[in-house]
Structures are given as structure tokens and as C-alpha cells.
């Protein structure tokens with residue numbers, strides 16, 4: 001897909017399902033320091049949905065974002081072809097730089113929407129490769145026989 005092509009949107013019922021899943025995931029946020037809950041729902045091309053919430057830590061830099069929690073669950077299940085992601089929070093925020101690099105590794109074509117905890121208004125979709133046009137990439141080595 002060319003960056004200037006119109007990004008195909010997602011079926012409204014699937015998109016609403018992702019928003020609801022992300023909003024539900026935000027209820028599990030571990031956010032004693034910021035009190036800022038974030039939820040994420042990642043839809044894979046197989047049709048599976050993996051969710052994540054932000055997990056804070058007293059050592060702030062150890063904190064992990066909802067997007068990477070959701071993506072890590074998909075990776076754990078070896079479900080690596082990603083279609084769409086919805087991220088919700090009390091005020092609309094964009095995916096952070098660390099998460100952009102993390103997600104781009106697996107899915108430069110990932111469509112991302114951002115929205116709110118308390119309604120179904122969304123902004124997007126935006127392609128991950130558009131969010132991080134100069135992502136760091138390395139040549140991938142051939143898979144080992146064990147993988």
C-alpha cells in the first residue's frame with residue numbers, strides 16, 4: 001500500500017468491538033502513579049483480538065504501554081499478522097515513539113485508531129509506517145530449523 005492511498009477502514013461492528021475491548025482492557029490498568037488508564041485492542045488477520053493495558057512501575061522507565069502488552073500477547077500466541085489496533089485513554093493520545101518502533105517491527109501496515117475511555121469517537125486510521133516513516137530496520141536472518 002502506498003502511503004498516499006486511502007487507508008481502507010474496518011467494518012463498523014468490528015471497529016466498535018475493538019473499542020469496547022480496549023475500553024474493557026483499560027479497566028485493568030496498573031496506574032497508581034499517573035492514574036491515566038490506557039487500553040488497547042489488537043485485531044489480527046486471523047480474527048483474534050489481543051488486549052493490553054498500561055502497567056506502571058515505581059521505576060518509571062520500566063513502565064510498559066498498553067500497545068506493547070497487547071502486541072506481546074499476540075507474539076506469545078505466534079499470531080503475527082496484524083490488521084488493526086485501537087488505543088483508548090481518558091484524553092486522546094497518540095502511540096508513543098517506543099511503541100511505534102515496537103509495532104513497526106511486526107506490522108508496518110497496521111491500521112491504528114485512537115479514542116476515548118468513555119465513548120466511541122475515534123481518530124484514524126493511520127498506518128504504522130506513516131506514524132514512523134523512518135523506523136529502524138535490520139535485515140532479517142533466515143529462520144533457524146528450531147523456529
Ligand SMILES: [Zn+2]
Nearest residue numbers: 065096098099
Ligand atoms: Zn507506548
